[in-house]
Amino acid sequence: MAREYWKPANLLYPIPAVLVSAVDAEGRSNVMTAAWAGTVCSDPVMVSVSIRKSRYTHELISSSGEFVLSLTTEDLARAADYCGVKSGRDVDKFAAMHLHPSPSRIVKAPGVAESPVCLECKVTRVLELGSHDMFVAEVVSTDVDPQYLDEKGRFDLDRAHLIAYSHGGYFALGDCLGRFGYSVRKAKPLGEKARAQKKRHAAASKHKAKSRTKGTRRRKAKNAKRKTQKRKHSYPH
Amino acid sequence: MAREYWKPANLLYPIPAVLVSAVDAEGRSNVMTAAWAGTVCSDPVMVSVSIRKSRYTHELISSSGEFVLSLTTEDLARAADYCGVKSGRDVDKFAAMHLHPSPSRIVKAPGVAESPVCLECKVTRVLELGSHDMFVAEVVSTDVDPQYLDEKGRFDLDRAHLIAYSHGGYFALGDCLGRFGYSVRKAKPLGEKARAQKKRHAAASKHKAKSRTKGTRRRKAKNAKRKTQKRKHSYPH
Structure with a gap:
C-alpha cells in the first residue's frame, strides 16, 4: 500500500x-x-x-x-x-x-x-x-x-x-523471538536432553489444533526454547 | 537485598x-x-x-x-x-x-x-x-x-x-499495563456498553480458577480493556 x-x-x-x-x-x-x-x-x-x-x-x-x-x-x-x-x-x-x-x-x-x-x-x-x-x-x-x-x-x-x-x-515484554545473531547462527547438533525435549514438543504439537490448552502449551514450549537458546549478550549497533 | x-x-x-x-x-x-x-x-x-x-x-x-x-x-x-x-x-x-x-x-x-x-x-x-x-x-x-x-x-x-x-x-510487546496518566486518572462513570462488558467479565472471572481456557479469556479481557481505555497519546519526558 x-x-x-x-x-x-x-x-x-x-x-x-x-x-x-x-x-x-x-x-x-x-x-x-x-x-x-x-x-x-x-x-x-x-x-x-x-x-x-x-x-x-x-x-x-x-x-x-x-x-x-x-x-x-x-x-x-x-x-x-x-x-x-x-x-x-x-x-x-x-x-x-x-x-x-x-x-x-x-x-x-x-x-x-x-x-x-x-x-x-x-x-x-x-x-x-x-x-x-x-x-x-x-x-x-x-x-x-x-x-x-x-x-x-x-x-x-x-x-x-x-x-x-x-x-x-x-x-x-512478551515472547522472546530470538537472540542476537540468531538469523545467521547454524543449528547445532542436539544433545540428548534437547532431543528428548524436541520429541515431546513434536508429540504435543500434533494435538495443537484441537487442544484447549494451547496457550499453556505455547508458553511451556517458549520457556523451553528460551532455555536451550544460547545466551550471548551482544548488542546490535 | x-x-x-x-x-x-x-x-x-x-x-x-x-x-x-x-x-x-x-x-x-x-x-x-x-x-x-x-x-x-x-x-x-x-x-x-x-x-x-x-x-x-x-x-x-x-x-x-x-x-x-x-x-x-x-x-x-x-x-x-x-x-x-x-x-x-x-x-x-x-x-x-x-x-x-x-x-x-x-x-x-x-x-x-x-x-x-x-x-x-x-x-x-x-x-x-x-x-x-x-x-x-x-x-x-x-x-x-x-x-x-x-x-x-x-x-x-x-x-x-x-x-x-x-x-x-x-x-x-506483551500486555498493555496502562496508558500515559493512568495512575492519576479518576475512574469515569461507565456507559451502558462498558457496564454490560464489566458484568460479562465479572461472570467469566468466577470460573477463572477452574478454567482450562484461562489464557484465551485473559487475552479477550485484555483486548476489551484496551478498547475501553482512553487513547491519549501523550509522552512522559
Whole structure:
C-alpha cells in the first residue's frame, strides 16, 4: 500500500520508561520518568536523557551534574506513570509511590531500590535542542539487584519483567523471538536432553489444533526454547 | 537485598531495534540495525542514533547527512537481526532479506516498505563519544503505512506488533499495563456498553480458577480493556 507522508512526529517506539533520580544541594532526592532516553556509546558506556527545561529534575541535574537511571518493571509501571506526571516541586514521589532510595556508590543521587538495575551517571555534555535539553552522560557504576543472578552467576534480566513505553502505553515484554545473531547462527547438533525435549514438543504439537490448552502449551514450549537458546549478550549497533 | 556494584555496563533496556537506511553517492541504498537510538527532542522532533565509525552506514550517513529510521515488527525480527550482523560492504541486505525500499518524501535514502513507520532524518550534529559517534538528527517527514489507521483515522501502532531489544534478545510487546496518566486518572462513570462488558467479565472471572481456557479469556479481557481505555497519546519526558 502507498505510504502516507505526515509532518514530523514522535513515533520512534518502543522505548524505555526510566526513572531518573537526582538530588538538590541539601541532598533531598527526587525522581521523574523519562522516555527520551537511551544508550549512546559502548566504550565508554554512555547514555543520554532528554528533559524539558521546566522540569524540576532538569534543575537538579543542571546543578549537580549527576543522576541515576533506574529500569522499570511491571511492578513499577504505576510508579513510572505517576513519576512522569507529578512534579517533585509539589510532592515527594518516593514517599507517594512507596519507593525506597538505593544508595549509590559514586554519585550522590540514589537509585530506586525496587529497580533491578540502577545506572549511576555523570553528565559530560548538555545539548540544547529545543523543547528538551539532552544530558549526555557517562555511566560510572552499574548497581544491580543480585536476586536476578542465575545459578551460574549470569545476570538474567528477562526475569525482571521490564516494561517498554510505546505510543502512549506501558507494555510488558512478551515472547522472546530470538537472540542476537540468531538469523545467521547454524543449528547445532542436539544433545540428548534437547532431543528428548524436541520429541515431546513434536508429540504435543500434533494435538495443537484441537487442544484447549494451547496457550499453556505455547508458553511451556517458549520457556523451553528460551532455555536451550544460547545466551550471548551482544548488542546490535 | 543489598545491591551489587559493578563496573559501567550497557544495561539500559528495553530499547528499540531500528533499521537505519542510507544511500551512497550513486544512490545505492544500505540498511543496518541499531539499538543505540531514541527520541531526543519533541519540538523540533529529533532523534539520535549511535553508530561505530567502522560501519558502512557510518560512512554513508557522514557523506550524505541523511538517513531513515524504520521501526521493526515481529515479522521483521529476523531481518532486523540479519541487518545488525551483516555488512552492506559484503551483501545487499535489502535483497537478502526480501525488504523493499520505500520512497522517501524529502531525503534520498529510502525507508523499509515492510515497516509501519519510517522517519526521514537530517543530521544536525555529530558527537564523537568513543566507540560510537552519535548522529543527532531532525525528523523531516514521518512516512506511515495507512493499514494501521483505525476506523476513526487514528494511527493504531499497537496493531503493528513492534518489537523491543533487551539484553541480547528481540521481544514481542506483551500486555498493555496502562496508558500515559493512568495512575492519576479518576475512574469515569461507565456507559451502558462498558457496564454490560464489566458484568460479562465479572461472570467469566468466577470460573477463572477452574478454567482450562484461562489464557484465551485473559487475552479477550485484555483486548476489551484496551478498547475501553482512553487513547491519549501523550509522552512522559
